[in-house]
Amino acid sequence: MALYVQKFGGTSVGSLDRIEAVADGIARSVREGHQLVVVLSAMAGETNRLLELASQVSAKPSERELDMLVSTGEQISIALMAMALQKRGIAALSLLASQVGIDTDGHHGKAEITHVCKQRLSECLALGQVAIVAGFQGVSPQRELTTLGRGGSDTTAVALAAAIGADECQIFTDVEGVYTTDPRVEPKARKMDHITFEEMLEMSSMGARVLQIRSVEFAGRHRVPLRVLSSFKEGEGTLINYDSHCQSAACVTGIAFSREEASITLTGLKDQPGIAAAVFSPLAEAKVEVDMIVQSSAANECVDLTFTVHRDDFTLAKSLIKPLMPELGVDHLIETKDICKVSVVGASMQYHTGIAKQMFEVLGREGIKIHLIATSEIKISVAIDEKYLELAVRSLHSSFGLGED
Amino acid sequence: MALYVQKFGGTSVGSLDRIEAVADGIARSVREGHQLVVVLSAMAGETNRLLELASQVSAKPSERELDMLVSTGEQISIALMAMALQKRGIAALSLLASQVGIDTDGHHGKAEITHVCKQRLSECLALGQVAIVAGFQGVSPQRELTTLGRGGSDTTAVALAAAIGADECQIFTDVEGVYTTDPRVEPKARKMDHITFEEMLEMSSMGARVLQIRSVEFAGRHRVPLRVLSSFKEGEGTLINYDSHCQSAACVTGIAFSREEASITLTGLKDQPGIAAAVFSPLAEAKVEVDMIVQSSAANECVDLTFTVHRDDFTLAKSLIKPLMPELGVDHLIETKDICKVSVVGASMQYHTGIAKQMFEVLGREGIKIHLIATSEIKISVAIDEKYLELAVRSLHSSFGLGED
CATH class of the missing domain: 3.30.2130.10 (VC0802-like)
Structure with missing residues (x-):
């Protein structure tokens, strides 16, 4: 039995079918005896739909109001996921950042997490509930809704994992792990089973495709064991290692x-x-x-x-x-x-x-x-x-x- | 110069064009020197879209998760309206119920407002800002998101008007006021300029078409001057009167x-x-x-x-x-x-x-x-x-x- 934080990105919950598939996976983990905190992004396309509405209203909408607007995307995901889990007989509870107590520095659109309160999450886990947390958002010292910027749901997941001392923070994406390079550019790219934290930091600068770099740094600071894996295919993914003895033999990793x-x-x-x-x-x-x-x-x-x-x-x-x-x-x-x-x-x-x-x-x-x-x-x-x-x-x-x- | 709470329903903000039109009206009121608190419903169709998503996920979704889901509708409206006003050079701030401090009894899907904190609204008004408040929602003693049930945005508007001592609570709808009966059933129906509170209570049992009955009762308890008017057509609408001397001469009102x-x-x-x-x-x-x-x-x-x-x-x-x-x-x-x-x-x-x-x-x-x-x-x-x-x-x-x- 382990305590996992599992994060699912926009394409992983991009349709109701995908939400059902993810709910199946979560239910399986729960029945295997694991305790779970789940972090979700907005359904793929939803954030863009909202930004499109905003751009039609104003050429230069305020960052604060953009945060108010786009943070609804994650709220929809968590509510639907909680329903999907409850339907499967799994106790689940959706939680906004304000309900968990995820504090930020208040910089709209690019906020950084300053503190995570673990009390509400611990209560959920003690009750045998899966906590379904809205990624990408937090609350400023002035109680304002703030978003964390691109890929911020990864950072949410890592911050929660650090706060509750999770055994692993599992980032489910549309790729099977970390590759030697982007397989869309080089089809011969190879998936790695392990990668060192430092290598991951450099590799993740490839962009949001695998992991948001701030989330990797955050994981490193708190030594959160991080695993990247696919929400579409079974597999062990890639584990990010803090042990320098586990360095790969090859001198160039990717x-x-x-x-x-x-x-x-x-x-x-x-x-x-x-x-x-x-x-x-x-x-x-x-x-x-x-x-x-x-x-x-x-x-x-x-x-x-x-x-x-x-x-x-x-x-x-x-x-x-x-x-x-x-x-x-x-x-x-x-x-x-x-x-x-x-x-x-x-x-x-x-x-x-x-x-x-x-x-x-x-x-x-x-x-x-x-x-x-x-x-x-x-x-x-x-x-x-x-x-x-x-x-x-x-x-x-x-x-x-x-x-x- | 007066202090008004203005509430706009789903059809009044049912499209971006409608939001722009309402923003024009609000901007006009502000430039005339009035102080405004605005309460919005979800854009027409949005709540049904969300309920449809929920029904596809679960035949019997929990009331708590439904509240989590559908309350995003109002959040989208208020963010877009704030942007539309800011574009017009009007200081505006969108506020969730949790940010205003709208407390409820916690009954999911049918919550009743138990208390409204006026501090945040007063701060907004003191700064010359239009406060744009999400209708239909409140926060339970357990800090849970709760919705007020059908027509709940009317109740939000009246509760805010009572809390800040507004000169008038103006409910903008798709009708020009209160009629002797529903004009869709009897085309000869006549709009009334005044109606007594008691008559309005009885008339509003016609359904949500004009005013939600709980909001009328709430207005009566707090003696909030209530006016129903059209967001599509200029006009004085119908004022709800607490003065029994103003009873209409006719013995049957409607x-x-x-x-x-x-x-x-x-x-x-x-x-x-x-x-x-x-x-x-x-x-x-x-x-x-x-x-x-x-x-x-x-x-x-x-x-x-x-x-x-x-x-x-x-x-x-x-x-x-x-x-x-x-x-x-x-x-x-x-x-x-x-x-x-x-x-x-x-x-x-x-x-x-x-x-x-x-x-x-x-x-x-x-x-x-x-x-x-x-x-x-x-x-x-x-x-x-x-x-x-x-x-x-x-x-x-x-x-x-x-x-x-």
Whole structure:
């Protein structure tokens, strides 16, 4: 008997048939003797339906009212799931974030969870009930409804798992686990049974497809055992490991990528302490996520600074930077849209030489120009033109021998 | 400058165009200097869409989960309305019942409001904001989401008006006011400028078409000035008056009716004190609304008892009564379905003789059999076969001279 938090995303509960199928799986787990807290997203399409309504009403709806609107999506899912479970004779109770006590920092549309109260969930479990919790939402200090931003239901699941000390946080998705790269881009991609936490962090920057990166970080901070598995197919999925002894033998684990990036280069910045903070503070305050940052020296005690942001935030980022340019001494602001990021990831990479060389050779052979390079202990990332994404991923996947045997 | 609570029903906000039109009206009121609290229902069709989803998941979904599900409808309305107002430069804030502090007795699906906290609304008004409140919902002592049952948004509006001491509670509907009878049944029906509270109580038993009866009672208890008006057409609507000096000159004010009733007759009841309570207590506990009650003496110290309920509650009512029959000494339970109630209403009726005689003569002339008769100081009601409803209403409306001049 174990205590699991199970999270099901939008496609997993995307229709009434899917809700019934998920309810069957939950009922099976309960009958096997497990205690469950279930976190649900909105039914696939529902959030977009609501956003479409909002966009028809206002070109620029307030973030607060958007949160009020879209958080109904998860509420519908949890009510229907509770009904589906009760029909199967399973005691179940739907709970809003306000009823559980999921507190956030109050930043509408991109809130972060600050605290989870475990009392109500513990009461449910003690009564033998399955708690069905609305993902993606929380309550601000001012008792305002706030949403957690893209993929936020994963974060909800991990936060609940941490609060109640779950044996495992199981994220059910439309994929069977974590792959060496996205199988839609490289059909030869292979599912991994285990992956280290650090590798997962880098791989999940592929986007929301597998796991939202903030949820992985949250899991890491609280050492929540995290498993990614399919809600459509039986299988063990991929377990995320905190034990560094379990590192995979291969030095490269996978090829990660993220689409729809854009870069901004500022040239001629005064080379002074605090200059980077001056650039990135306003972006952080506006919750613009900056991905790669590269700084290089230029002539005359100046530096060039380049960073990438998601393309959706590009216009906002520019508008925040422009007023600062005179003060920072910026000569030029150079923008590059339509780029993407491709990364080679591997926890034991740091013990192997030649990975970077091999990566650059492969890309050069395919005629792919590299705009930016950034490295970490377990990752080498490059920014390239987005049109080359698939070519780059497949070439690297093959070159590092990641495909099926 | 006045303080108004304005309530808009489902058809008034039934589409984005309608929401924009209502927002125009609210903006106009604000610019005229009025302070507003707005109560909204779900967009027409939304509640049915949700109930349809529930019925596909479960033949008998729990009331708690139904409340969780359908209360999303109002949440969507208030968010969209706040956006529409903000677009017009009007400060507006959507508020859930839990955020306002609307407490209920916790009876899922049919909850009654027990208390309204005025603090949050007062804060909004002090900041010059229009508070847009989700109708139809409240929070139980256990912090559960509860809905108020049919027409509950009217009750929300009246309760808020009472709490903040509004100058008027304006109920915007798809009709221009209160008519001498339903214009769909009798095209000659005339809109009234004023109606007394007592008359309104009787008239509103016509059903949810004009005003939900519980909201009228609530308004009466708190002496909330209530106005019914159209959200589609300009006009003064009908003001509900508490001043008995303002009674209309005519002794009959209007013809009310309610469809879809059914009656249960119990014969041979022991004629003992407490016998009626024994019958009606279980119905009250199950929140079955009993309408007409008629008791008549029979032979052998026995009585016959007949009462009517809404047809939806008919099976439930029978199942509650049947186990009690031996103890009560009931010989027979006689059921009559497919009946309706038609009432002649008038506040000054009590000072005029002959109203009952005229009513029975009219019905007799048309060949309409009367199943039950019940009278109050300002109303005479009869139960008749539902197929005669339109004929009875038109004949009585004409006979009492209620039509347009």
